[in-house]
Amino acid sequence: MTIRSFFAVVPLVFAVACGDSGNSPKDAPQQIDAGAPDASCFDNPQTYNEIINACTKAVKVYKDSHPALLNADGTVPNLPP
Amino acid sequence: MRRLSFLIALAIAVPHRAGAAPCDTLTNPIYLQVGDTQLNLMKRLGRALRDNTPKPITLVFLTSGSCTNIAALYDGVKIKAATSLQYVPSVAEDPAWTPTSATLTCTLPADLLPDIANSALFNSACRTDAPPATVHLTQGPAQAYVMAVPTASTQTAITFEEAYFVFGFGMAGMISPWIDETQMFIRTVTKSTLLAWAANISVPGDKWKGVRLDGSPMVVSGINTGTAAAIGILGAEVYDANRATMKALAYRAKGQYAAYYPDSSSSSHDKKNVRDGHYTVWSPTIWMDTIDATSKAPVKPDARYVVDLIAGKTVTPAPNFGMINIIAAVGLVPDCAMGVNRTFEGGPLTLYQPTESCTCKYESLVDTSSCTACTTTCATGGVCRNGFCEVR
Numbered sequence: 001m002t003i004r005s006f007f008a009v010v011p012l013v014f015a016v017a018c019g020d021s022g023n024s025p026k027d028a029p030q031q032i033d034a035g036a037p038d039a040s041c042f043d044n045p046q047t048y049n050e051i052i053n054a055c056t057k058a059v060k061v062y063k064d065s066h067p068a069l070l071n072a073d074g075t076v077p078n079l080p081p
Numbered sequence: 082m083r084r085l086s087f088l089i090a091l092a093i094a095v096p097h098r099a100g101a102a103p104c105d106t107l108t109n110p111i112y113l114q115v116g117d118t119q120l121n122l123m124k125r126l127g128r129a130l131r132d133n134t135p136k137p138i139t140l141v142f143l144t145s146g147s148c149t150n151i152a153a154l155y156d157g158v159k160i161k162a163a164t165s166l167q168y169v170p171s172v173a174e175d176p177a178w179t180p181t182s183a184t185l186t187c188t189l190p191a192d193l194l195p196d197i198a199n200s201a202l203f204n205s206a207c208r209t210d211a212p213p214a215t216v217h218l219t220q221g222p223a224q225a226y227v228m229a230v231p232t233a234s235t236q237t238a239i240t241f242e243e244a245y246f247v248f249g250f251g252m253a254g255m256i257s258p259w260i261d262e263t264q265m266f267i268r269t270v271t272k273s274t275l276l277a278w279a280a281n282i283s284v285p286g287d288k289w290k291g292v293r294l295d296g297s298p299m300v301v302s303g304i305n306t307g308t309a310a311a312i313g314i315l316g317a318e319v320y321d322a323n324r325a326t327m328k329a330l331a332y333r334a335k336g337q338y339a340a341y342y343p344d345s346s347s348s349s350h351d352k353k354n355v356r357d358g359h360y361t362v363w364s365p366t367i368w369m370d371t372i373d374a375t376s377k378a379p380v381k382p383d384a385r386y387v388v389d390l391i392a393g394k395t396v397t398p399a400p401n402f403g404m405i406n407i408i409a410a411v412g413l414v415p416d417c418a419m420g421v422n423r424t425f426e427g428g429p430l431t432l433y434q435p436t437e438s439c440t441c442k443y444e445s446l447v448d449t450s451s452c453t454a455c456t457t458t459c460a461t462g463g464v465c466r467n468g469f470c471e472v473r
Binding site: 052068079 | 240242243253331345357431432
């Protein structure tokens, strides 16, 4: 199994395990390629993460952003003193 | 050239001195110390209250940073005698006056504690001590904040991570085109605009890189005269009044899949994304007045009348104007139209249902309301309020 196919399968495994709570992301991507827009959204948002990613007719701006100073895990480093 | 532009902006911001009478000779003066983001509100509400026949009031106000305003009431810091304060004329005094006109000034005859102080963000973002027993806090309309760039800029959005590097690292953050710290127009550390953004992008106010400016008009001027790499922070209502010469960036919060404008699009004025939580950079405005420490009764009932009006509460006597209309016109969002809430600056959003919704009325003013119009009752459910069937 290649790394690419591994990451393609893992979301499917979780999707099956979680079932449908009625509040799963719509159109959840099966693969998230670097920089590709994530079109997931939530129909019945309850948590903070769901609220900010709730389905909406508002204009969405997708930005492919890769700041050079981001840590390898995607977090930001401490501010300079 | 930039210095000249700032001076011009300052000159525009300075109110006219025509008729600098003693402030205490004006009709029923209520003294306020408010953030400069609230200037448009002061003008429109001030005009309406001058001609509020059931209870005429003159709003006499001074603009200053939110943290300074909090200190005024928490610590009893008086406005000094001879200070020039602003107010607006009644219709009888100047029928041609509009909110784009300059304010008038009066002179404060003696040291005075303001009747009302305003903070355009959670007070806890300025100081963590509890308010004194003599100060009453009321949560008012929500205030959004934007990052704005010149119309010549090719940029349309900024992410949490980019904003962190731009303002936390400056040039060293390497976020093109925002790598020139002389083109980053920010505010001083007592200002709500800076502190609200600071809480949202995790860069403490005193750590920000850029040119620190005292007033919003100076930021507007900086953006308008800056290069395509210019970027500045503004209250959304200040931006709304300057849309012709700049554009707001959509903002993508940490953990968010897309970036959003405060409004449903870059050209609309509906603050839809503020109301439903897609645009996360907003704060409640906090309105403080003085109360008796024992009875908790307001020391100046007419000051509470003004605070309650701003907060959208029912007041007696009822005013002869629509308060929601004024709130909507100045780019604020009444609490009764909000669908989300938070408990501290930059904190996580939670779902919110106001006790008495005004979403239909608000949307009828800023967009197109799809709600059913009504006069007294709603046959299909809901509550008839302000001419619309509201959900509750």
